[in-house]
Amino acid sequence: MRTVRWPDRPVAVRVPATSANLGPGFDSLALALSLYDEVQAHVTSGGLRIEVAGVGERTVRYGEGHLVVRAMRAAFEALGEQPPGLGLRCMNAIPQGFGLGSSAAAIVAGVLAARAFCGRSAIERMPDEAVLRLAADLEGHADNVAACLAGGLTIAWAASDGPRTSAGDDVGHAVRCVRLEPLPGLTPVLCVPGAPLATEAARRVLPAAVPHADAARNAARTALLVAAMTGAGQAHKGLAADPSLLLDATQDFLHQPYRAGSMPATAELIVALREAGIPAVVSGAGPAALALIMPGMASGPDAVAEIAGKSEHDWTVSVLDVDRDGAIVRA
Numbered sequence: 001m002r003t004v005r006w007p008d009r010p011v012a013v014r015v016p017a018t019s020a021n022l023g024p025g026f027d028s029l030a031l032a033l034s035l036y037d038e039v040q041a042h043v044t045s046g047g048l049r050i051e052v053a054g055v056g057e058r059t060v061r062y063g064e065g066h067l068v069v070r071a072m073r074a075a076f077e078a079l080g081e082q083p084p085g086l087g088l089r090c091m092n093a094i095p096q097g098f099g100l101g102s103s104a105a106a107i108v109a110g111v112l113a114a115r116a117f118c119g120r121s122a123i124e125r126m127p128d129e130a131v132l133r134l135a136a137d138l139e140g141h142a143d144n145v146a147a148c149l150a151g152g153l154t155i156a157w158a159a160s161d162g163p164r165t166s167a168g169d170d171v172g173h174a175v176r177c178v179r180l181e182p183l184p185g186l187t188p189v190l191c192v193p194g195a196p197l198a199t200e201a202a203r204r205v206l207p208a209a210v211p212h213a214d215a216a217r218n219a220a221r222t223a224l225l226v227a228a229m230t231g232a233g234q235a236h237k238g239l240a241a242d243p244s245l246l247l248d249a250t251q252d253f254l255h256q257p258y259r260a261g262s263m264p265a266t267a268e269l270i271v272a273l274r275e276a277g278i279p280a281v282v283s284g285a286g287p288a289a290l291a292l293i294m295p296g297m298a299s300g301p302d303a304v305a306e307i308a309g310k311s312e313h314d315w316t317v318s319v320l321d322v323d324r325d326g327a328i329v330r331a
């Protein structure tokens with residue numbers, strides 16, 4: 001470990017919620033949302049003190065097992081430094097266990113806070129690409145992490161330089177991402193049910209293999225989704241982007257049909273929204289639902305709330321913006 005003069009000032013990191021998959025972009029696409037957690041951290045002379053306000057107050061008792069702390073420790077380890085003690089205050093607004101990237105947000109906040117404490121040289125030793133890799137390793141996949149870091153719409157993938165296992169996993173890979181700018185006026189409308197669902201439970205219902213035809217249809221929908229959300233190839237000779245593309249573009253064949261039984265209320269709401277012509281998807285692993293409203297659509301955010309209000313289940317509906325900045329560090 002190097003001898004470090006730790007700063008007296010605290011570090012604050014604001015991180016956005018994210019919605020992964022967006023229908024067909026399974027484990028690759030994600031959108032950053034204007035719903036935020038903020039972490040304030042400072043180095044102390046010893047020990048660990050954690051305060052949590054808002055969502056997840058029970059996580060205080062996790063101590064060194066708290067996800068933000070684990071991420072900070074991993075980043076400090078990678079940088080070859082560990083502070084004598086840490087004080088942490090988390091102010092959380094991202095719902096936990098609803099498919100909104102709360103764990104990715106905690107990890108990104110922890111890694112960026114640790115890097116900020118280690119001075120300017122830490123950015124050279126741990127550039128943004130290394131932050132993405134470390135955060136993705138801690139999270140287990142890169143989709144939410146990428147959008148949380150970069151904001152906007154992101155595509156994340158593993159650039160494999162080795163063989164694949166029989167399960168299809170990459171052996172020896174580097175995580176990469178591309179950030180895209182969503183069209184102005186794209187409005188995410190979030191529908192959150194009363195009870196959460198563990199990501200592990202949502203993943204257990206997925207089959208080990210899917211029909212080739214479904215994979216091909218999903219590939220087409222994913223490509224269309226990128227075009228529909230960014231306007232790529234749509235504006236021609238002054239014509240505006242076509243908002244009707246989003247309904248087809250958000251159709252999924254790889255994971256949502258298999259998860260419907262584990263979140264029937266979500267599945268019912270998505271069917272009702274789509275029958276009304278509103279592009280709607282499961283947010284991440286669920287059970288939250290996300291509707292995507294574009295200028296020029298026949299139905300707006302009020303229609304989402306109206307349809308959710310007719311459901312037998314309770315939904316909290318929030319009209320959000322796309323977060324276009326990603327994680328912000330104030331040191």
